[in-house]
Structure formats: structure tokens, C-alpha cells
Amino acid sequence: MREAAVVVIGGGQAGLSAAYHLKRHGVDFVVLDAAPAPGGAWLDRWESLRIATVNGIFDLPGFPKPPLDPAEPSRVAVPRYFADFERAAGLPILRPVRVTAVRPAPDGTLVVESGHGAWSTRAIINATGTWTNPVRPRYPGQETFAGLQLHTHDYVSAEQFAGLRVAVVGGGISAIQQLEEISRVATTSWYTRREPVFRDGVFDGTGIIAKVIADVEAGRPTGSVVSYTDLAWTPYALAAKERGALERRPMFTAIEPHGVREADGSFTAVDAILWATGFKAALAHLGPLHLRNEHGGIRMIGTRVAADPRVHLIGFGPSQSTVGANRAGRQAVTTLLREVLTHV
Ligand code: FAD
Numbered sequence: 001m002r003e004a005a006v007v008v009i010g011g012g013q014a015g016l017s018a019a020y021h022l023k024r025h026g027v028d029f030v031v032l033d034a035a036p037a038p039g040g041a042w043l044d045r046w047e048s049l050r051i052a053t054v055n056g057i058f059d060l061p062g063f064p065k066p067p068l069d070p071a072e073p074s075r076v077a078v079p080r081y082f083a084d085f086e087r088a089a090g091l092p093i094l095r096p097v098r099v100t101a102v103r104p105a106p107d108g109t110l111v112v113e114s115g116h117g118a119w120s121t122r123a124i125i126n127a128t129g130t131w132t133n134p135v136r137p138r139y140p141g142q143e144t145f146a147g148l149q150l151h152t153h154d155y156v157s158a159e160q161f162a163g164l165r166v167a168v169v170g171g172g173i174s175a176i177q178q179l180e181e182i183s184r185v186a187t188t189s190w191y192t193r194r195e196p197v198f199r200d201g202v203f204d205g206t207g208i209i210a211k212v213i214a215d216v217e218a219g220r221p222t223g224s225v226v227s228y229t230d231l232a233w234t235p236y237a238l239a240a241k242e243r244g245a246l247e248r249r250p251m252f253t254a255i256e257p258h259g260v261r262e263a264d265g266s267f268t269a270v271d272a273i274l275w276a277t278g279f280k281a282a283l284a285h286l287g288p289l290h291l292r293n294e295h296g297g298i299r300m301i302g303t304r305v306a307a308d309p310r311v312h313l314i315g316f317g318p319s320q321s322t323v324g325a326n327r328a329g330r331q332a333v334t335t336l337l338r339e340v341l342t343h344v
Pocket residue numbers: 009010011012013014015032033034035039040041042045054055056057058097098099100127128129130131132174279282285314315316319320321322323325
């Protein structure tokens with residue numbers, strides 16, 4: 001079995017930030033990334049998500065972004081930037097290596113298992129994001145639906161829905177972006193469980209992050225991103241409103257072969273359903289560590305799992321953004337040096 005003082009799992013923004021700081025401190029480490037190439041989840045973003053329509057990409061540590069063309073798909077521009085960073089920083093990243101399990105060993109170390117062998121390590125920094133764990137709700141009759149069903153994870157562009165009657169489900173940023181695009185070429189109906197809240201005025205980033213921190217420090221499972229942030233009147237939200245596409249309907253109760261049963265019992269014919277229902281932290285491989293409490297949450301202190309100083313989760317909870325991921329990478333390394341790697 002190979003050995004490394006620290007194994008970083010995942011090579012997106014969070015994993016790269018951690019790797020940069022580990023290298024700077026001379027720690028023996030390896031990054032295992034399931035993706036075939038640099039870019040993290042940006043490699044898989046839908047084609048029409050342009051640099052102009054992302055919320056903003058924070059710089060990787062010590063490596064300012066070059067000017068990016070607003071019209072370029074983010075799935076091309078961001079991976080190119082990450083690849084340049086990796087080359088410049090000379091980081092030890094193995095790809096594609098998917099970690100299948102992390103187990104505690106009797107001697108107090110951890111064993112990281114993958115399809116390409118196992119590593120023995122003193123600590124892990126988990127940076128596996130959310131993209132590989134889409135939330136796919138189930139509704140009665142769903143298996144009888146004769147039309148097309150897609151999740152945001154598999155959405156490419158609105159052209160897939162041209163001319164169809166499309167139910168778009170979900171109340172987050174991706175749902176609004178995709179609803180706006182699809183409503184240009186198709187007839188849409190928009191379904192959410194809760195009444196969407198559009199926020200007027202400025203975005204209180206600090207207040208939002210404080211709420212997420214309070215949840216993870218108490219060991220509560222975190223909610224969806226939009227449950228903390230509410231929705232902003234972005235240009236695409238305004239465009240959707242103008243087109244009449246933001247008429248929200250309460251969530252349908254069942255799916256039938258050719259449509260959906262509305263909350264009021266009426267029937268709406270649809271040819272396609274887009275599940276823009278978000279993502280959750282991809283942590284299945286950490287199952288053998290039994291990190292979750294009886295409520296399904298993981299109690300955290302900063303980036304570290306409260307019950308296990310060997311395990312850090314970054315790009316998780318309050319650090320689920322490019323700026324948060326960056327800072328969390330540095331914080332995880334600083335904490336590990338203080339608590340676990342005291343004689344590096
Ligand atoms: P990721 O980029 O998801 O990287 C995780 C990496 O881990 C991937 O390479 C994956 O292949 C790998 N991996 C997963 N499982 C395993 C495994 N078992 N073994 C090994 N490797 C594994 N944030 C912003 O700040 N600005 C934005 O504009 C913005 N837009 C967004 C748009 C969408 C549609 C979504 C879903 C999120 C967006 N976010 C945005 C949030 C932001 O993308 C993330 O918080 C940040 O980029 C995530 O970085 P990460 O490193 O945590 O995860």
C-alpha cells in the first residue's frame with residue numbers, strides 16, 4: 001500500500017487550494033481526482049452557462065485569473081485556468097482516480113481505497129463537491145412518464161426542449177437560469193415546493209455564511225443553497241419574468257404518462273420534465289467513518305469534523321462557493337499542521 005501524510009480527495013477549486021498550501025508547507029501528500037482532466041465540476045457544467053452568467057469565479061491561490069471572455073462557456077474557460085494553475089504549481093495529482101471508501105485502520109491511520117489501489121494516510125482533506133450527487137426527487141407515477149426527464153446534471157442547452165411543453169422543477173439559481181433559457185424555445189410551467197423568495201437590495205454574504213456555519217457547528221444537516229441565499233433579480237430572472245415564465249405553481253402531486261397532476265387536482269399535459277432540484281455533498285465514500293449523526297448532519301469545527309481531527313471537509317457547508325473553497329483549503333491545512341501533522 002502507498003503512503004502519504006495527507007490524501008486530498010477531489011481536484012476542483014477546494015482540492016487545488018488545499019494542495020497549494022500543503023505544498024507550500026512541505027507536506028508529503030497526493031491529490032486523487034475522479035475527473036479525467038483539470039476543472040472539477042466546471043468540466044461538466046451545461047454548455048450555455050457562460051462566463052457572463054456564472055456568479056463569479058474566485059482566483060486560485062497566488063494565481064490571478066487571466067481576463068476571461070464573457071461569451072465563452074464556463075466549462076471551457078474555467079478548466080483551462082485550473083490546468084494552467086496546476087502546471088504552474090506543480091501539484092501531485094492523480095487522474096482519473098475515484099476514491100471508493102475511506103476506512104479507519106487499527107493503528108490510528110486511515111486507508112483510502114480507490115480503483116487504482118489504496119493509500120495509507122494520517123489525514124484526509126475531502127473536496128469532492130456536490131456535482132456527482134444530484135438530488136432526484138421521486139413522485140408517484142414517475143416511472144410511467146412517456147416523455148423526457150433530465151436533471152440539471154445532464155442538461156446541455158435549451159435546444160433539447162425546443163417546441164415541447166416542459167415542467168421545470170426547482171427554486172434555485174440553476175432552475176431560474178434554465179427556465180429562462182427553455183422558455184425562449186418551449187412552453188414552460190415552473191414548479192417549486194415553497195414560494196420562491198426574491199430578495200431586493202444587496203446580498204448579505206456574511207450573514208448567509210454565518211447561518212450555514214451555525215447549522216454545521218450544531219451538526220444540523222444543511223439545506224439547499226437557495227434556502228440560505230434567497231433569489232436575486234439577476235438579468236436572466238428579470239428576462240424570465242418579462243416573458244411570463246416566472247409564474248410559479250405549487251409542486252405537482254403525481255406524474256402520469258403524458259403530464260402532471262397539479263396540486264389542485266387538475267391535469268397539465270407535458271412532454272418533458274427538467275429536475276433542477278440541486279445537489280448534495282458527495283460523501284458516500286466516507287460512509288465507513290460513520291461521520292453522520294442521527295439527524296443526518298455532520299458536526300463541524302471550522303473545516304474539521306468535530307469528532308475526528310483527521311478528517312476535513314472543504315467545499316462543504318459554508319465553503320460551497322469558489323471563494324469559500326479557496327479559504328477552506330488554507331484553513332484545513334493550517335488546522336492539520338497544528339493538530340495532526342505536528343512533526344512535518
Ligand atoms: P468540484 O468543482 O465539484 O470538484 C470536486 C472534484 O472532486 C471533481 O473533480 C470530482 O470529479 C472529484 N470527485 C468527486 N468524487 C470523488 C471521489 N469519490 N474520488 C475522487 N474524486 C472525486 N460558485 C461560485 O463561487 N461562483 C459561481 O458562479 C458558481 N456557479 C455554480 C453553478 C452551478 C451549476 C453549481 C452546481 C455550483 C456553482 N457554484 C459557484 C458553486 C461552486 O461550483 C462550488 O462551490 C465550487 O466550485 C466547488 O468546488 P469544489 O472543489 O468544492 O468541487
